[in-house]
Amino acid sequence: MQTSDIFELLRDGRPRTRTQLAQLTGLARSTVAARIDVLVRLGLVAPYGDAASTGGRPPSLFAFNPGAQVVVGVDIGATHARAVLADLSGALLAETRAPLDVAAGPEEVLGWVRRTVDELVGADAARLGAIGMGLPGPVEHSTGRPINPPIMPGWDRYDVVGHVQRHHPVPVLIDNDVNIMALGEQRTHWPDVDDLVFIKVATGIGAGIISGGSLQRGAQGTAGDLGHVRVSRADGMVCRCGNEGCLEAIAAGPAVAARLREAGADVTGSQDVVELIRAGDLAAVQAVRDAGRDIGEVVATLVNLINPSVVVIGGRLAAAGEQLLAGIREVVYRRSLPLATEHLRVVPSAAGEQAGVLGAAALAIGHVLSPAAIEVASASVGSKVGGRAAK
Amino acid sequence: MQTSDIFELLRDGRPRTRTQLAQLTGLARSTVAARIDVLVRLGLVAPYGDAASTGGRPPSLFAFNPGAQVVVGVDIGATHARAVLADLSGALLAETRAPLDVAAGPEEVLGWVRRTVDELVGADAARLGAIGMGLPGPVEHSTGRPINPPIMPGWDRYDVVGHVQRHHPVPVLIDNDVNIMALGEQRTHWPDVDDLVFIKVATGIGAGIISGGSLQRGAQGTAGDLGHVRVSRADGMVCRCGNEGCLEAIAAGPAVAARLREAGADVTGSQDVVELIRAGDLAAVQAVRDAGRDIGEVVATLVNLINPSVVVIGGRLAAAGEQLLAGIREVVYRRSLPLATEHLRVVPSAAGEQAGVLGAAALAIGHVLSPAAIEVASASVGSKVGGRAAK
DNA sequence: CATACTTTTGTCGAGCACCGAACGAAAGTT
DNA sequence: AACTTTCGTTCGGTGCTCGACAAAAGTATG
Numbered sequence: 054m055q056t057s058d059i060f061e062l063l064r065d066g067r068p069r070t071r072t073q074l075a076q077l078t079g080l081a082r083s084t085v086a087a088r089i090d091v092l093v094r095l096g097l098v099a100p101y102g103d104a105a106s107t108g109g110r111p112p113s114l115f116a117f118n119p120g121a122q123v124v125v126g127v128d129i130g131a132t133h134a135r136a137v138l139a140d141l142s143g144a145l146l147a148e149t150r151a152p153l154d155v156a157a158g159p160e161e162v163l164g165w166v167r168r169t170v171d172e173l174v175g176a177d178a179a180r181l182g183a184i185g186m187g188l189p190g191p192v193e194h195s196t197g198r199p200i201n202p203p204i205m206p207g208w209d210r211y212d213v214v215g216h217v218q219r220h221h222p223v224p225v226l227i228d229n230d231v232n233i234m235a236l237g238e239q240r241t242h243w244p245d246v247d248d249l250v251f252i253k254v255a256t257g258i259g260a261g262i263i264s265g266g267s268l269q270r271g272a273q274g275t276a277g278d279l280g281h282v283r284v285s286r287a288d289g290m291v292c293r294c295g296n297e298g299c300l301e302a303i304a305a306g307p308a309v310a311a312r313l314r315e316a317g318a319d320v321t322g323s324q325d326v327v328e329l330i331r332a333g334d335l336a337a338v339q340a341v342r343d344a345g346r347d348i349g350e351v352v353a354t355l356v357n358l359i360n361p362s363v364v365v366i367g368g369r370l371a372a373a374g375e376q377l378l379a380g381i382r383e384v385v386y387r388r389s390l391p392l393a394t395e396h397l398r399v400v401p402s403a404a405g406e407q408a409g410v411l412g413a414a415a416l417a418i419g420h421v422l423s424p425a426a427i428e429v430a431s432a433s434v435g436s437k438v439g440g441r442a443a444k
Numbered sequence: 445m446q447t448s449d450i451f452e453l454l455r456d457g458r459p460r461t462r463t464q465l466a467q468l469t470g471l472a473r474s475t476v477a478a479r480i481d482v483l484v485r486l487g488l489v490a491p492y493g494d495a496a497s498t499g500g501r502p503p504s505l506f507a508f509n510p511g512a513q514v515v516v517g518v519d520i521g522a523t524h525a526r527a528v529l530a531d532l533s534g535a536l537l538a539e540t541r542a543p544l545d546v547a548a549g550p551e552e553v554l555g556w557v558r559r560t561v562d563e564l565v566g567a568d569a570a571r572l573g574a575i576g577m578g579l580p581g582p583v584e585h586s587t588g589r590p591i592n593p594p595i596m597p598g599w600d601r602y603d604v605v606g607h608v609q610r611h612h613p614v615p616v617l618i619d620n621d622v623n624i625m626a627l628g629e630q631r632t633h634w635p636d637v638d639d640l641v642f643i644k645v646a647t648g649i650g651a652g653i654i655s656g657g658s659l660q661r662g663a664q665g666t667a668g669d670l671g672h673v674r675v676s677r678a679d680g681m682v683c684r685c686g687n688e689g690c691l692e693a694i695a696a697g698p699a700v701a702a703r704l705r706e707a708g709a710d711v712t713g714s715q716d717v718v719e720l721i722r723a724g725d726l727a728a729v730q731a732v733r734d735a736g737r738d739i740g741e742v743v744a745t746l747v748n749l750i751n752p753s754v755v756v757i758g759g760r761l762a763a764a765g766e767q768l769l770a771g772i773r774e775v776v777y778r779r780s781l782p783l784a785t786e787h788l789r790v791v792p793s794a795a796g797e798q799a800g801v802l803g804a805a806a807l808a809i810g811h812v813l814s815p816a817a818i819e820v821a822s823a824s825v826g827s828k829v830g831g832r833a834a835k
Numbered sequence: 836c837a838t839a840c841t842t843t844t845g846t847c848g849a850g851c852a853c854c855g856a857a858c859g860a861a862a863g864t865t
Numbered sequence: 866a867a868c869t870t871t872c873g874t875t876c877g878g879t880g881c882t883c884g885a886c887a888a889a890a891g892t893a894t895g
Contacts, residue, residue, distance in 0.1 A: 262749070282744075
């Protein structure tokens with residue numbers, strides 16, 4: 054019983070009549086009516102009033118009901134955490150953030166998650182459908198376990214899903230933070246783009262790659278690691294990864310700050326650099342633009358390799374305005390192949406700091422509204438009165 | 445009627461009894477028997493004798509019948525073309541090759557294709573299921589049209605599929621030559637690997653990327669272009685693409701040959717370089733190893749970005765033995781992240797010169813045996829005696 | 836304002852696919 | 866030769882889907 058294919062049509066939010074759906078699917082009107090009935094009983098679809106009559110009885114409209122359930126999206130950063138409550142359309146209903154050190158370990162961080170989820174869902178606990186979460190390190194998506202995360206002591210192979218489900222018995226989806234930012238940006242601002250790369254420039258540098266419409270995680274879930282690619286201008290610079298010549302050693306927030314500090318400025322992190330730029334400091338503008346050029350070299354390579362149609366630049370250092378973007382664009386359009394750049398757009402993140410939580414919520418929504426999940430749910434309320442289900 | 449899910453189980457070639465299939469699928473034995481019957485009538489499955497008795501009547505076995513249809517795989521190179529006849533298991537039945545200049549234009553090249561297909565299939569024309577073809581340039585896979593191919597004058601947006609189908613009215617699948625090489629290598633030698641990158645080093649340098657189990661073609665179908673990525677050692681070298689500093693300008697076959705020519709050797713192309721190395725020429729060994737290091741720099745970046753579990757090195761320059769591979773390995777294992785290289789294998793192509801045609805055949809087989817195609821075929825011989833089909 | 840017309844809706848019987856059980860047949864064992 | 870075990874097939878039942886029909890709820894028309 055394919056209830057999901059009717060739902061897929063309604064998922065865009067546009068209300069439709071039963072007759073329209075029958076024409077779109079090729080099914081009989083009576084079949085459509087039965088499936089709509091199931092979806093209405095599940096709450097996923099709701100009556101939407103009557104359409105204008107075309108001469109006879111006005112048809113009743115049905116539309117996706119985003120309020121049927123809620124999801125929580127959590128974005129755990131290195132030093133800050135953020136969580137949102139969203140409905141099934143991805144619209145934000147509430148938002149929380151807090152300073153939170155991921156190095157404090159899973160118990161502490163997941164404790165905050167538990168309390169925050171409780172607080173966000175409040176009385177709607179029964180309508181919570183899933184939780185999506187991003188972590189700042191490599192994650193094996195299928196199991197939800199962090200794998201050798203460099204800045205997350207105590208988290209290695211920790212059973213995050215199991216811990217969260219102890220208090221919130223709903224599906225829990227975990228992914229890398231850059232991956233969920235890519236997802237958030239794509240779902241909210243580039244819904245029709247199948248090949249999008251999100252570049253995060255902050256304390257580290259990473260990329261989330263959506264290719265052919267789906268997130269590419271690679272064999273070990275470490276795909277998109279831009280930060281430790283070698284660039285010529287970083288030759289001799291030692292990186293925290295132990296190697297030398299890494300992009301991160303010259304173009305990430307700390308590297309830019311260090312360079313300005315050598316020149317006498319009082320800066321310690323990405324945030325200070327951003328403030329200097331906002332204040333119009335020419336040395337800072339220059340340094341960030343140079344960082345953009347370095348990143349651009351690697352992005353140019355990435356464009357040749359992946360051939361995306363949109364590259365989104367985000368992360369704290371990108372918040373400084375157009376300087377970083379300008380540097381990246383300059384190099385990418387000079388270095389990448391004409392065919393690959395012909396329709397390429399390199400744009401700043403539109404979701405900004407919310408990209409992560411939006412993506413985490415999108416991950417959760419994607420799970421709740423997946424065809425498989427719809428089928429399972431519809432079987433429980435289906436019209437199988439005396440069915441074979443008890444076999 | 446999901447005949448295809450029974451077929452998917454049998455596709456591995458292992459013979460099974462009806463009872464086994466019923467247990468594997470959860471379907472009733474009678475249903476399995478009916479579907480087996482359809483598959484046998486289609487020829488895709490054939491009786492395989494009886495299994496040993498376990499005390500009673502011995503069950504009869506059924507197995508995938510690769511001889512039900514044949515496919516042709518065509519690999520058009522810059523100056524040579526190759527074609528094979530294969531059965532549905534991918535086993536080669538016949539092979540042809542010929543010197544053929546792709547720059548002669550589509551009419552001439554596709555004329556050769558038509559004659560070669562006729563010759564290969566011979567009396568089996570009725571059993572030809574599909575044709576797969578690789579072209580040496582960017583191809584829009586969905587339409588099968590080359591897009592601005594640099595070395596294929598007259599081919600731009602040419603309707604290759606239409607032309608071939610005029611004489612051979614079967615599905616025709618077109619893709620980039622490196623993509624089909626990646627597919628060929630994966631299907632024949634790494635069937636369980638979902639993340640594989642094939643690097644072709646010859647007159648040009650390119651990569652075919654299989655990620656998450658499927659070929660990644662990118663937004664314009666130009667994904668995997670390694671050749672025009674910038675490497676530091678190529679600074680100042682002008683490339684045929686117009687840019688400077690490209691990997692291809694220093695590490696591809698012509699570049700290596702040019703370097704040896706400067707040193708006084710009599711070489712013009714990749715083939716001469718390979719022969720020099722086979723003859724034990726130290727300068728050639730050195731030059732190819734250096735080329736390997738340059739390529740390794742880009743492959744290291746690729747490994748960080750894509751995180752494959754296998755990197756296959758192929759192409760004419762790779763045929764020279766271990767030198768190129770050694771250079772690539774040296775840099776990749778030094779430059780890529782430990783987590784990404786922990787389980788990474790960098791290996792020479794096992795399919796060698798046949799990678800392309802094998803992949804082209806695999807593309808064709810994948811189309812013929814796709815669940816959708818099976819369903820369509822089974823509907824025509826299905827047990828629908830008085831069914832609703834006449835609607 | 837009543838009537839005819841148009842269009843949608845809900846219900847109902849029919850057909851088909853699939854399932855499970857039962858039965859006869861085949862092949863090996865005692 | 867009788868028994869056991871498994872196979873292959875047939876048969877009735879059930880649910881899903883479809884097309885048809887009457888009721889419902891509007892709009893045009895006199």
